Amino acid sequence: MRKKLKMPSIGGKTIILNVVKYLLAIIIAVIPLIPVWSMLLWLAVQSFSGRVILGIIPSEVTFKNWRFLWSPIKMGLKEYPNIWPVTLNTLFLALGVTGLVVFVSTLGGYALSRMEFKGRMELMQFIIALHAFPSIILLIALFVILNNLGLYGKGYMTLVGIILIKAGLEIPMATWIIKGFFDAIPWDLEWAALVDGCTRWKAWRTVILPLVLPGIGAISIFSFLSGWSEFLLVFTYVEDEAYYTLPVLIYHMIGEFKFIDWGMLAALGLFFTIPTIIFFSTSQKLLLRIYVGGIKR
Amino acid sequence: MVKVILDNVSKFFGKVKAVIDLNLRIGDGEFVALLGPSGCGKTTTLLMVAGIYKPTKGKILFDDKDVTKLPPRDRNVGMVFQSYALYPHMSVYDNIAFPLRLKKVPRNEIDRKVKQVAKLLRIEELLHRKPSQLSGGQQQRVALGRALVKEPDVLLLDEPLSNLDAKLRVVMRAELKRLQKELKITTIYVTHDQVEAMSMADRIAVMNAGKLQQYAPPTELYNKPANLFVAGFIGAPPMNFIEGLIKEINGEYYFDSEYFKLKLVNEIGEIIASKTSETIMGFRPENAKIILEEKPNTIQGKVYVVEPLGKDIIVNIKIGDMIVKILTRPGAELTPGQNIWLQLDMKKIHFFEKQTGKAII
Ligand SMILES: Nc1ncnc2c1ncn2[C@@H]1O[C@H](COP(=O)(O)OP(=O)(O)O)[C@@H](O)[C@H]1O
Ligand SMILES: [Mg+2]
Numbered sequence: 001m002r003k004k005l006k007m008p009s010i011g012g013k014t015i016i017l018n019v020v021k022y023l024l025a026i027i028i029a030v031i032p033l034i035p036v037w038s039m040l041l042w043l044a045v046q047s048f049s050g051r052v053i054l055g056i057i058p059s060e061v062t063f064k065n066w067r068f069l070w071s072p073i074k075m076g077l078k079e080y081p082n083i084w085p086v087t088l089n090t091l092f093l094a095l096g097v098t099g100l101v102v103f104v105s106t107l108g109g110y111a112l113s114r115m116e117f118k119g120r121m122e123l124m125q126f127i128i129a130l131h132a133f134p135s136i137i138l139l140i141a142l143f144v145i146l147n148n149l150g151l152y153g154k155g156y157m158t159l160v161g162i163i164l165i166k167a168g169l170e171i172p173m174a175t176w177i178i179k180g181f182f183d184a185i186p187w188d189l190e191w192a193a194l195v196d197g198c199t200r201w202k203a204w205r206t207v208i209l210p211l212v213l214p215g216i217g218a219i220s221i222f223s224f225l226s227g228w229s230e231f232l233l234v235f236t237y238v239e240d241e242a243y244y245t246l247p248v249l250i251y252h253m254i255g256e257f258k259f260i261d262w263g264m265l266a267a268l269g270l271f272f273t274i275p276t277i278i279f280f281s282t283s284q285k286l287l288l289r290i291y292v293g294g295i296k297r
Numbered sequence: 298m299v300k301v302i303l304d305n306v307s308k309f310f311g312k313v314k315a316v317i318d319l320n321l322r323i324g325d326g327e328f329v330a331l332l333g334p335s336g337c338g339k340t341t342t343l344l345m346v347a348g349i350y351k352p353t354k355g356k357i358l359f360d361d362k363d364v365t366k367l368p369p370r371d372r373n374v375g376m377v378f379q380s381y382a383l384y385p386h387m388s389v390y391d392n393i394a395f396p397l398r399l400k401k402v403p404r405n406e407i408d409r410k411v412k413q414v415a416k417l418l419r420i421e422e423l424l425h426r427k428p429s430q431l432s433g434g435q436q437q438r439v440a441l442g443r444a445l446v447k448e449p450d451v452l453l454l455d456e457p458l459s460n461l462d463a464k465l466r467v468v469m470r471a472e473l474k475r476l477q478k479e480l481k482i483t484t485i486y487v488t489h490d491q492v493e494a495m496s497m498a499d500r501i502a503v504m505n506a507g508k509l510q511q512y513a514p515p516t517e518l519y520n521k522p523a524n525l526f527v528a529g530f531i532g533a534p535p536m537n538f539i540e541g542l543i544k545e546i547n548g549e550y551y552f553d554s555e556y557f558k559l560k561l562v563n564e565i566g567e568i569i570a571s572k573t574s575e576t577i578m579g580f581r582p583e584n585a586k587i588i589l590e591e592k593p594n595t596i597q598g599k600v601y602v603v604e605p606l607g608k609d610i611i612v613n614i615k616i617g618d619m620i621v622k623i624l625t626r627p628g629a630e631l632t633p634g635q636n637i638w639l640q641l642d643m644k645k646i647h648f649f650e651k652q653t654g655k656a657i658i
Contacts, residue, residue, distance in 0.1 A: 188382035191349045194369040195376045196443065197399035210386045 040273075046266030065263035069271075073253070073264075080253065081241045083271070089159060090228060090245040091275065096163035097227030098220050101170045105219060106212070108171070109178035110204060114190075124179075127172040135169050139236055146237060155243055162233045170226055174219040181215030182208070217286025224279050246272050298483050299359040299450045300325045301346060306355035308341050315341040317507040319355070323500075326481040328474070330498035332488055332530070338507040339487040340379070343453050346485060348372050359450060370399075375444030375482075376453040379460075381436045383428035389439050390424040396447040414442045417476075434465050441473075445480070452477070452484040458493065470496055491531050495519070503527050525654035528579050528647060534611055536579045537621040540651065543570050552578055552648075556617035557596045562643055565658055575651040582624035584645040587612060588638045589629060595638040600631045614639065 050060030067073075073080040111117075112124055135142075142165055146152045151161035185208060193203035209216075231247040238244060244252075250268050253261075301323040308316040316338040323329045331339045344350045346357060348369035356365045364372055375396075383392050390411060397407045415421045418438040428436060437457055444452060457473070458466045474497045477484050488494050494501045495515045503510040503518065503526070510530075511523040522528035528536045541554035543566065550566020552559040559578075561569075569576060588595065601613040601620055605627065612623045612631060616639075623639065631637070648657045 186380060186382070188378045188380045189384065191344070191347070191369075192376070192378055192382035192384075192443075193395075194349060195347050195374060196396040197370040197447070199368075199370065202399070207384055 040270075043266045043270050046263055047270050049263060051263075062263075065261075065267040066271075068264065068268065080249065081244060083249075085242065086244050086246055086249050087271075087275075089243055090247075092156075093159055093163060093166070093230060093234070093245055094224050094227035094275075096160070097166045097170065097230075098224045100163060100167035101174050101223040102216055102220050104167070104171050105174035105178050106209070106216060108175040109215075110182050110208065112175065113179045113182035124176075127176060130172045131176075135165070136232060138165075139232070142233075143237065152237060153239060155240060158238055159234075159243055162230070162237060163227070165233060166227055166230055167223070170223045174223060177219055178212060178215045181212040185211050213286045217283045220286075221280060221283050224283075225276060228276055228279075298325050298481060300327075301451055301483060301485070302356075302358040303342070303346070304356040304358065306342075306345060306352045306357060308338070308345060308350055309353045314507050316345070316352075319504075319509050321502055321509070321512065323483060323485065326483055328477050328484045328486065328497065328499045330486045330488055330494035330501045331504060332491060332494040332501050333504035333510075334530075335489055337504045339489075339504060340455055342504075343376070343455055343485060343487050346451065347374050347376050347453055372451075373447070373449050374451045374453055375447060375449035377437070377440045377444050377455065377457045379455045379457075381428075381440040381460075383436055383439055383443075385428055387427075388424065389420065389426050389428065389431070392428065392439055393424075393442045393446050396443065400447065410446055411442075414446045417445075418442050433460050433462075434469070437461065437469070445482075449482065452482045454484065454486045456487055456489065459488075459490075466493075473497065492533070495531070503530060505530075521656070522579075522647065523656050525577065525579075525649050525656075528649070528656070532581055534582050534622045534624065536581050536647070538649075539578045539616075539619065539621070541576060541578060543574050543576055543648075545570055552576070554578075556619070559596065559641070560594050565643075565648075569648050569657050572657055573650050573652070576657065577649045577651050577654075579647040579649060580641050580645065582611065582622045584642040585621075585623050586640040586642075587614075587623055587625060587631070588640055591638055592640065595640050597636065597638055600633050600635045600637060602633060603631055 047065050048061055048063070050062040050064065068083045072082055112120065143152070146158070146161045146165075149161065151157050189207055189211070190203050193207040194200070198206065229247055230245065231251065234245045234248050235251065238248070246268075250265075250272065253268070254265065301321070303319050303321040306316060306319045307314070319338075319342060321329070331342060333339055341350060345352050348364070348367055348371075352365060356363055358364065359372065384395065387395065393411045393414060394407050397410060402410070411424070412421070415424055418441060420435060420438045420442060423431060423435055423439070428439065431439065437460070441457070444454075454473075458469050461469060470493060473486075477497075486494070486498060495518075498515060500512060500514050501518055502512045505526050511518060511527045513521075513523075518527060518531050522531060522536075525538070529538070539554050541552050543561075544551045544553050545566070548563075550561045550563060550570060552561055591597070596616060598614040598616040598621070601615040604611040604613070608626075609624055610627050612625060614621050614623060614637065621639075649655060650657060
């Protein structure tokens with residue numbers, strides 16, 4: 001005990017030991033981040049460099065790589081659609097998926113967690129089974145459905161169709177996740193709300209929902225990311241370039257140039273990640289809003 | 298305020314029969330305790346009165362109004378849950394104001410009522426805190442405040458003191474009782490602690506395994522238990538039970554156990570003998586005297602162990618291979634193994650039918 005109290009004044013050796021300990025801890029914590037951050041950093045450097053030697057080494061400072069922000073991109077004879085409408089399309093898709101997934105799965109998760117009905121158990125197993133299908137095997141069947149619904153080749157309506165499909169694929173897992181959050185809320189809380197004068201709907205909205213905000217944060221991040229980066233469905237179902245989304249646009253730009261413009265690609269890549277970072281950092285607050293409820297003994 | 302009537306109420310969860318044919322009448326402004334061991338259906342009963350559970354059978358009436366099918370919000374009940382169930386995302390103020398906001402009470406009226414209740418429960422300085430920043434006792438007060446603020450017709454309390462430490466429990470016991478008498482709200486108080494029930498309630502409904510055992514004021518419950526369960530559940534240390542036969546010899550009645558024979562008062566003996574011969578005799582630890590020399594009509598035993606409680610002592614006495622507990626004042630030195638005699642207060646012994654457990658006298 002006495003020794004511990006005196007420690008700071010012992011000086012030299014212990015201080016060095018402590019410094020080494022912390023340094024080690026920091027290094028170990030940071031190492032996994034290094035590849036990620038260095039890649040992002042490299043992207044950033046790339047996007048502002050004029051010439052890239054061998055596709056790796058940057059040189060010259062320029063904003064030319066970011067020209068897609070203010071002018072249409074032309075490559076040879078081909079002119080690509082302006083980036084802003086495409087970004088808007090992507091945002092539309094991602095937010096649409098997020099909204100639909102959050103709406104349906106919070107209601108569905110609540111029902112699965114709280115309501116007794118016939119076949120509840122079976123339904124839950126079925127939901128998990130649904131998630132086992134990758135969207136690629138549904139591609140053709142979904143195409144037929146979209147076409148029959150008259151959503152194919154209809155501009156924004158096609159994107160709406162894709163939102164429906166994408167949300168449909170995400171909802172099972174999201175429902176399952178959010179059900180876990182509902183399960184963690186004691187019945188007492190809901191009953192207290194009912195006794196206090198709520199209808200069941202009102203109790204859900206004013207008492208239950210605020211307590212599952214972390215869960216809602218989690219599923220909205222997942223579904224936003226999955227909508228934002230959706231490639232296959234858009235690539236398959238959208239013909240009209242005006243309704244491309246960013247992943248498809250980027251694909252075309254890599255795939256169709258004989259000479260890949262690495263600088264612009266880096267800038268595009270960076271541009272592609274910015275909204276996700278913004279979305280993540282805002283909804284992350286929800287994730288951390290966990291209340292410790294119940295009895296304190 | 299209303300009177301509450303449970304008319305033949307049952308609640309089954311699939312195969313589990315939580316409450317069976319419960320009949321209770323709770324008077325206007327009365328304080329009734331539902332007492333019974335854990336799992337006997339107390340909470341289920343309370344939730345049915347609140348309207349959370351619909352009875353499988355039977356009716357619930359508030360005054361003359363059948364509320365069986367009414368949702369909780371239309372019953373004007375206030376409830377304190379065992380876990381308190383405070384809304385963790387709301388401040389204490391918002392928790393208490395919540396029922397009023399739902400009723401669309403004007404803002405300044407809400408403010409006045411919340412402050413009034415907070416003052417009554419002495420939680421004024423906690424109003425801005427979150428429930429997680431409160432102690433158990435404070436949470437309990439807030440929960441009570443939330444139940445009281447809407448001026449309910451019926452107040453339902455589910456083991457509100459069970460999460461508090463022993464000292465605070467004693468304080469809150471008195472406080473709750475005073476509050477109930479002051480506000481004159483019809484109150485149903487659930488507890489598994491017989492001391493709580495005895496000290497607070499006007500009447501106690503003792504339940505076991507979903508069935509009502511006895512419904513009576515505390516003193517009656519104590520002096521005239523209706524059956525073995527009530528007799529054993531009420532009182533600490535619990536009543537002593539001894540099996541035996543009632544025998545008539547030459548017009549006199551005896552209680553004959555394996556180890557001793559006890560002459561009964563004639564009238565009592567007659568009544569018992571007219572009903573059954575196989576009985577269980579019960580006497581409370583405080584209704585027997587320990588004497589050091591043999592006298593007629595006493596029971597011989599040996600001191601087994603002595604438990605001092607401060608003011609009183611509990612003497613465990615071995616009669617044959619049974620052990621009975623006697624509550625008495627510390628007096629003569631009693632050493633384990635010592636021979637003593639028990640003199641029962643013959644007016645305060647109880648007899649139960651062995652078959653049914655029902656009280657005979
Ligand atoms: N929702 C429920 N589903 C199934 N069984 C239940 C449910 N609620 C209570 N029970 C059962 O009913 C019985 C009484 O429960 P409860 O009223 O909570 O007892 P107490 O409050 O007296 O401890 C117990 O056996 C319990 O397991
Ligand atoms: Mg209970």
